[in-house]
Amino acid sequence: MGTAMNIRDMQRCIEDNLATRLAGQVAMVNGGDVIYRPGVAVPQREKGPGMPMPPEVTQLEQPALLARSDVRAVYAGVASDTFNKAFAYGGGLPLTDTVAAVRSFFGGHGAPYTWWLGPLSGAGDGAGEGEDIPAALAAHGFAVGEVETGMYLPLADAELEEPAPTPGLDIRVVRDAAGVADFASVLAANWNPPDGEVLRFYRRAAPALCSPGCPATLLAAYLDGQLAAAAEVYRTASGYPAAGSAAHLDVAGVYNVCTLEAFRRRGLGTAVTRAALLLARQAGCRHAVLQASGEGYRVYARLGFRDVGRFVECVPVD
Structure with a gap:
């Protein structure tokens, strides 16, 4: 891969940054730990002398990350879809299975959420970009909310x-x-x-x-x-x-x-x-x-x- 980015490279930068930031919300509230569902152990961030500690949280408030090949989802420990989000549809599994996993994950927390799709992960910009996942999700009880423009500088x-x-x-x-x-x-x-x-x-x-x-x-x-x-x-x-x-x-x-x-x-x-x-x-x-x-x-x-x-x-x- 060369040093100059093409448009798909730019799209990948946006999607990777968004997905990493979503997962980072879990680590922030957990004081460095990311709790995966299903569980994958992640080392805890070291805490030096005098470093402030996050407040204790109940089990229900414990943030978690669902990490699968077809989707990522973040529960940030609060009742807000500003932070609780599923991201992408990576394919490889039937959309029905992915929807069931997302609903089960958020349903276990009783949390509001939304599902974001990017240009490389289900929200293709037109003909030749594969299945229209937002339209397909309508059959599974979802409606299109906001539509935003990915931008690069x-x-x-x-x-x-x-x-x-x-x-x-x-x-x-x-x-x-x-x-x-x-x-x-x-x-x-x-x-x-x-x-x-x-x-x-x-x-x-x-x-x-x-x-x-x-x-x-x-x-x-x-x-x-x-x-x-x-x-x-x-x-x-x-x-x-x-x-x-x-x-x-x-x-x-x-x-x-x-x-x-x-x-x-x-x-x-x-x-x-x-x-x-x-x-x-x-x-x-x-x-x-x-x-x-x-x-x-x-x-x-x-x-x-x-x-x-x-x-x-x-x-x-x-």
Whole structure:
């Protein structure tokens, strides 16, 4: 494989980053352990002196990852489909069997969830891309929810310098529990009333998010001293030769770009996204990926991202 990415390479970067981040949610809440169903032992993250410990959780709240050749599913220990997700349909087994496994996994936790499919994993972009899995899932009690655009940006060559900094804007890398709480409150405010499950997840994940070496970096933006916006970067390895080594975290996934309602239409979404990309490039990332909603698409396109395929959310309706 050469160093230049084609469109399928870009799609693979997005899907791998998304799947790895989903599994990472389990490790964050478990303090480093990933609990697989069926069980596969994973060594616990070492905890150094003074490292904060996550809160104790009940058995029902214990996060878990279903890892199969045909699908991955994550239960994050909270009652929210913001975090509880199945991802992909890899084929190899009848779709009926895969659906049964996903329903059984989430049913055991009594948890809401959604099922995301990417351009290489069931949400093909048209003729010649194989079976239309979202349509096939309709026969199994699912309906299409959100449809987002997978986007890619070569970070090394991106023009990211802000032409005119916003007066009074202070974008900070989150380094402590108070910062995590600020980030979470911006994200939770996407719902009315604010989603308490989002706040609960980040309270439990805060020790991991504040630990050295965490692949997730949160940013919180303040305008004239008031909390205003947020974004997340999650780093994974592409394995491409240009990365220097297969283990190098050279892909930056951008997530949870959001602005509090009182501060919208001031360019803060663009500013916090640009800050996230600059941070990722400084950390050695060469590729940036994300899934864009209709509202965010133009923001990311102006920053140089290109459309490389669609991601489809399937929601269980019975």
